[in-house]
């Protein structure tokens with residue numbers, strides 16, 4: 001068997017670019033040649049500190065947002081053929097555990113997670129092939145198809161947000177997910193205020209996505225001032241109907257709570273560090289009937305909707321990709337994202 005290029009995680013801040021055996025597909029599986037693999041905040045965190053569930057043993061391949069072309073079929077695969085361009089969500093539920101049975105497949109107790117997109121080839125497991133693999137239409141690029149995984153979590157978030165036409169919604173956080181959420185909020189018929197680190201590129205993309213008002217936290221430093229600005233932009237100054245937190249900091253969670261009107265909703269999409277807590281004013285919570293909702297991950301139906309939003313270009317996935325770089329520039333791409341120099345980078349693993 002011949003070899004392929006791969007980024008291998010050995011330890012935090014120790015990723016090596018090397019050649020490993022090309023895996024072969026087992027029954028029901030697909031061997032896919034990666035067309036595009038995207039940078040994601042989760043992979044950057046994994047690079048910096050490791051990850052308890054993604055990296056189980058070292059050295060390990062990593063990277064999880066990808067699309068590519070089927071080059072070999074495992075035994076028994078009939079719904080795909082060699083040459084098909086495909087994408088998949090990198091996690092799939094079992095369909096049989098307690099949470100799957102009660103309709104919370106995103107909380108599956110036996111979630112199967114796939115990693116290894118920062119490599120030339122990847123094997124898609126049988127369960128994923130059954131539930132979560134989609135053929136990419138001709139007009140759609142590999143890069144935009146690879147956006148389907150993160151966008152699926154935004155679809156899941158919006159499903160719980162209860163947004164109605166004419167609402168005013170604040171999105172906190174201007175990273176890739178914040179921008180995806182802005183677009184989905186706009187598609188619900190709501191007015192969108194984006195509060196985050198607003199660079200020229202992000203402002204342009206967010207404006208194209210329908211964001212009408214910006215609060216740049218690099219300029220409006222104090223949280224109280226940002227809350228005030230959001231209130232002024234809301235109907236009657238009462239606060240927004242819905243606030244969505246997509247920054248992943250406890251302080252931003254608390255800030256979001258202060259931005260809503262009475263009986264408003266806060267949805268927490270950004271995961272904070274384990275062990276962190278927030279303080280909630282019980283008096284306000286009680287007398288204002290606030291709704292505070294946590295959301296996590298996605299289920300196969302969210303993923304299907306995400307794929308369709310991208311295929312129809314109701315969400316234009318091309319806008320999230322700042323640049324394409326060869327595999328051995330993965331770490332510098334991570335660093336550029338950290339410096340807010342881009343939104344996402346596409347990694348081309350065939351070049352090293």
Ligand SMILES: [Zn+2]
Nearest residue numbers: 040042065150
């Ligand atoms: Zn991701």
Ligand SMILES: [Zn+2]
Nearest residue numbers: 094097100108
């Ligand atoms: Zn399950």
